[in-house]
Amino acid sequence: MIPSWLQPNYQQLQQLGATGQLHHGLLLLGKEGVGSFDLAYQLTLDLLCMSNGTQACGVCKACTLNKSQTNPDFMLVSAEKDSISVEQVRAISDFFVSTASFQGNKVVIVKDAHALTLSASNALLKTLEEPNANRYLVLLSDPNTPLPATILSRCFKITLTVDANQAKQFISDLGIDVTQPWVNAFLHRPLCLKQWQEDGQLSAVESLYQLSQQQTLQSCHKQLLELFNQNTDYIDIFAQFCAQKLQTELLSNTLDVKRYQEKNQALLSFAHKFKEVKGLNLSLQLNQLLKQLSYL
Ligand SMILES: [Zn+2]
Structure with missing residues (x-):
């Protein structure tokens, strides 16, 4: 589910998708706990859905497979031992080249894109420079860890932030007392509190x-x-x-x-x-x- 503070970003992406202007390389810059992955994943569901609406229908074959996390047209890449290797990036380009199983779109989300090694970044450039039709690469990165300029210049960037009032409301809805002094330190990444609550x-x-x-x-x-x-x-x-x-x-x-x-x-x-x-x-x-x- 997309948190309320990211709804405007989601609407922007939906609009770009509806008008055929969604960039093949998206970079979502947001701190951990802002909801970058939630946004990227909802976008993925929408892109993979076989219905013609702007939002995933939840019932078609592709949506059903997404629910069981077995949709062959989706790939999730994250850091292994603190970095993303050139081999992982090669697997992305192989994935994009192969035929899509359903409606035509294929999506890769790269978590922790700031952990790409230099050679992995260079390998990724080729994917960004010579995009295949109906292929979408969504990079998630920490805004404070710079990515190579070559990657930045080839992506459509969106910086994700949290409105403090919405964050307070969200935290309060979790049943956490927002007047506790330590809560303030996490107003800019409220989903961390949700995670900690779930993990006790x-x-x-x-x-x-x-x-x-x-x-x-x-x-x-x-x-x-x-x-x-x-x-x-x-x-x-x-x-x-x-x-x-x-x-x-x-x-x-x-x-x-x-x-x-x-x-x-x-x-x-x-x-x-x-x-x-x-x-x-x-x-x-x-x-x-x-x-x-x-x-x-
Ligand atoms: Zn669907």
Whole structure:
């Protein structure tokens, strides 16, 4: 289902489709939790449907296969071990060249397009430059991770954002109290909260917020390590809470610019190291981070 804040984007895509102007290469730029995939997938359903309407009918053969995720005219590509390889891109071009089983359209959604390796990006250019008729490539990418200019210039770009009021309404409809201070950090990606709720992780997120607000962060080492070992996604969430706290301190002049930059840098480097360095001693790195964040 497409969240309310993406309805205008969906209508734009529907209109382009109805007038035969839908670009064969679409790039949806949106943070995780905005709903990029939901939008891309609804568009896919519409494109694969065999009825002539602008929206998927839900009952034709193609729609039925989509429901059981077995439509042979759809392919989903996502990062394997943090990157999308040239082999994965070659599989896309093979998929596009082969005949469609139904109405004629074939669709590929590439999640995490920012994870394309350089050679994979180059291989993808050919698909974008010499499009086959009735083939649609939908790239989903984080807006803050730049894609090669050659890819950008060959796609129709849509940046997806969330209206804060709609986000609040959505979160409130989930039964989550929107006045809790940590909720604010996720108004720009509300679907994350829905996911955490479904996965029973909301209380862990709240704990991360409470811990980030402690003056003596070093005493939180054990609790944080336990949480990070439960789920490594919590590292980014904790880093986001800390970054927000630093910003507030900077704006209220309780932290000078130099200290702010040092602490922020420590946070960025911690999150980066965690993603890039294999066999990292998390306990030691966390200890260092908490020390850097705590000093005045
Ligand atoms: Zn249908």
